[in-house]
Amino acid sequence: MTTSVAAPWILGLTGGIGSGKSAAAQHFIDLGIDLVDADHAARWVVEPGRPALARIAEHFGAGVLQPDGQLDRAALRKLIFEVPEERRWLEALLHPLIGEEIRSHLARAQSPYAILVSPLLIESGQDSMTQRILVIDVPQSLQIQRTLQRDGITEQQVQAILKAQSSREDRLNHADDILVNDKDLAWLHSEVERLHHFYLTLRGGRT
DSSP: OOOOOOOOEEEEEEOOTTSOHHHHHHHHHHTTOEEEEHHHHHHHTTSTTSHHHHHHHHHHOGGGBOTTSOBOHHHHHHHHHHOHHHHHHHHHHHHHHHHHHHHHHHTTOOSSEEEEEOTTTTTTTGGGGOSEEEEEEOOHHHHHHHHHHHHOOOHHHHHHHHHHSOOHHHHHHHOSEEEEOOSOHHHHHHHHHHHHHHHTTOBTTBO
16 A cells, blocks of 8 residues: 655745845755746746747847847846836746746645745745745845855845845744845855755645
């Protein structure tokens, strides 16, 4: 007789730009946790040959395509952050498709709990797929400093991205757990490990 294995519960991991989400997510992976990155899902749905890419090119023009047919993300980002209505049009097209990709990958998770990491977890409604939310939190001044160093973009572009994301206060209001990532990488890893051992004791994301 075979015994059925309980499906993993889903932890939502989020934080503003420059908060250290990716570093935290990678350490959870290193600890053996299955993870789906919403940013990766967002790339999958606009690959050449997928219907979403054709709709985007039709709406914004061929200038958002690279010569090889791939999406020119920098060109598209400039268009949507300058015109909020265009960003909303794009989100209405992509969010349902991204949600389908995420659900498909989470359904294949094998670890005791699985993680959905998303910068727009709350804004996009992706938090509805999760049972618990972990927010990686840093002061906004540190967010800006890290992003400028990492991405080589202007402070104006960083501010535009911050405005498009949920406010720090709103994220914290949705959090079940908060990891303040204002120290070094060793500190981040130790906090991830502490949370990981706690999460292994939970059923359905709750105590």
